[in-house]
Amino acid sequence: MRGGINTDLAIVILLEIVLLTVTLLAAGHGFAFYVQRGLDDLVGGKDYQVVVQVEKKNTLGFLHALQETYSGREAFHYRIGKTLGDKTHILIGFGEQDLKNGALDEVAKLVSPLPGYAGLALLLDTAIIVQGIPQEVYPKIIKQINNWPEIRFAAKGPTGLYVVARNRKNLEVIQNKLRTLTAPYYVWELELTDQTNQEAAKAREEIEKALEGKQYWYLAASTEGVMGDAVRLLKSYNSRLVFDKKLPVGADLVISNQVLKIGSKPKSEFRARVFSDGIYLVSGDSLKLTGDEKAYLLDGSGRLKEALPTYRLESPRRDLESWKPVSEAIDLKTSAEELATKILQGQDFSLLLRDLEQLARKQNLELPEALRSKLEILILWDRIGRLPENFRADLANKVYEWIKTLPADPLLTLKESLPSWSDEDIYKSWRDIEAITRQKSLKVVTTEKAPSIPGVVCKPAAEIKEDIKSQIGGVVGGIVPLAALAAAVILLWVFIAIDHSLWGSYLHMKQNFLAPLYGWLLGITEISLIALIMPFSTTLLVKVIYIMAGGLGSAFLITIANRISPLNPKSIEAGEALGLSKRELYRQVIIPDGRPGLWQLINRRKLLSLRRFKHA
Amino acid sequence: MLELHNIYLEKNKVKVLSDINLTVNEGETVVLTGPSGCGKSTLIRVALGLIKPQKGEVWFEGVNLQALSEKMLRKKRRKMGIVFQEFQLLEHFTLLENVLLALWEGEHDFSKAEKAIKSVGLWEKRFRYPRQLSGGEKQRVGIARALALDPDIIFWDEPTAALDPMYVHEILRIMDSLAQKKTMLVVTHEMPFALKVADRLVLMESGKIVEEAPPQKIFVQPSSYLGVMYRERLLDTKDALSKLAQ
Incomplete structure (x- = not known):
């Protein structure tokens, strides 16, 4: 292989590298665009921070009310996302200033009364969430964080403090900075044994005494999450x-x-x-x-x-006596039957509550607060798995009974048909929930490092981690280079199979055992080059894996080159017998005989031509 | 013109050629024959320099081919023409291009190709592809390709073996006419052709030359068992022809 063929090979390799790079970029950006857009519809992206589920039929009404609610906020924007079942996802985004001013914290309060509202979730990409520090210190911390160049904004959210990064590379820096920033806050944790558990109040008093005169915040696990909601609700329902x-x-x-x-x-x-x-x-x-x-x-x-x-x-229970329907209900039967069916089918009580609200609204009625409270208790009972057996069947029956009483005062009838608890019952339930959620430890967040109480363990208070939605975005970001490299490696193998297998076959025919080495080196060289220049960041290990896969696959393809592009030995013999040089043998005989590819394309200009002959 | 001295060749530890000594003088037509697999085609490829023997020398026009560089060998090869049994035309080239390929690395003289194609009577079909030609026509292209080089010697590797009988005569006629002008080494089983055209007949068996003499001598007084067999075959052919004449 001399002169011209080496040049041809170099041109082919160069073209392949260009095409591989184009493919890598197209695959990477295309994948990122489509997958990210798909994910944005479900879990939002950089431009949207909240996804709201809206009943499909009320979408227009909801959007109208949403625009009214946020009118005057210039950076407020929204997009209609995916429709899942009878719910439409509306993605909502705020400007940085709005976010800094607490838009995330107020969004649930502002959006939940809008027509068709069926729930919302925060969606913050490239975000760190800080939990475990008292909300009282948020303003001070947020003020400092908002001066960091790596962040877009920091804001209080419903489950912690969100710090949104400008890009993913900054996440680690931000985490480190947050660790330093929250370092003055420690949590003192006291493990509660069976004995101390019985004396939790006493233990708490002891801790409180120990902390007397110092800044501290007491955190009780049972006041957090669903369990906390249950206890709070029960307390508010109790007189x-x-x-x-x-x-x-x-x-x-x-x-x-x-x-x-x-x-x-x-x-x-x-x-x-x-x-x-x-x-x-x-x-x-x-x-x-x-x-x-x-x-x-x-x-x-x-x-x-x-x-x-x-x-x-x-007592909120006073409402039980004061509520009166604002108009007489008519034609509720069908909707009520649907409600009973949903109860039996096991639909979440929160959704049932919304259905009921819709039902009432349609009839120009208002859902009594006490009925709402009762249903909210059922939501919590259901979620912590404490609904009695056959409860749903009984409730559905009560709804059917309620249907029979129609049209007079239907919601009141339903309310009365629901379980009625005395304050004592409620207290017992409340106590039960507290027992379930009773923490294994008592926690005090303080700025003091060394506790003087035996058995108390001291550690940093802040839990700093990447937000789950951000992690999803990160996974997409992490997959992009893999997808791009995979596309490039597959195309490389196609090139090897089409363009280089002929050369591999020729080497095999000449019993040159270096043929697989040729394939390996070629694969490694091409993938290494594009891995080096690719704009998607990934680890060295991933790059090495793809480079090795590219190289080994290429070596394998060259090993079986005889099967991919079998040469015609008779044609080659004819060419050799005519005294053709190896270069011309390759250009005139072997390449045109092979599979159409880049090499065949550039070889067209070098094929025998009548114009090159005298007297033609 | 062509001399093969003590040629020895083995492939995969199997002896293919041994003790081959053969001379083809200028203007001479030497016919090489023998049973299938005896090494005739291999001997031609050794003579062309396409296969290098383990032992022995090939001299062409006073030059030892083994001593030549690849480049010089290719140049020398362009002084030799070969017509293959299975034509070995390039399917992606037209008839004309197949012939021109022989001149691609030489003088680029289109008139030589034109002359060669006209000599085999295919000029009208010069733009056809091999798949559009009959077997006889393909072989005529193969001959034209060999002639285009204006070779000093033409090797024929069973040129009629892959042809329908109706095309055999046509090819033999061309070979007959060329034998008057060119030095030729012909591998064939066509004994009447050998008897008519050959200056010498060389009989090969199991990679060795077993008899070498003018064909008339071999057919009258064979000195080998193979010679006897070929004489019998020729006589049978004669008998058959005379019976047909009656």
């Missing part, structure tokens, strides 16, 4: 007793119609307890209370310690 006097947390009270003797052990159906967020009945039903009863404080042994001044009742 709250309000006294003018401040009472110690953990103290027990007795409410009675009679005047009781101080120091005696009282027998009363109404008992209450002082919690950190209010005083609630723990036995008895607040519906039976008038607010005129006497209240007494108990000591640790259960005896009356002192008589308390008058109290008043703040």
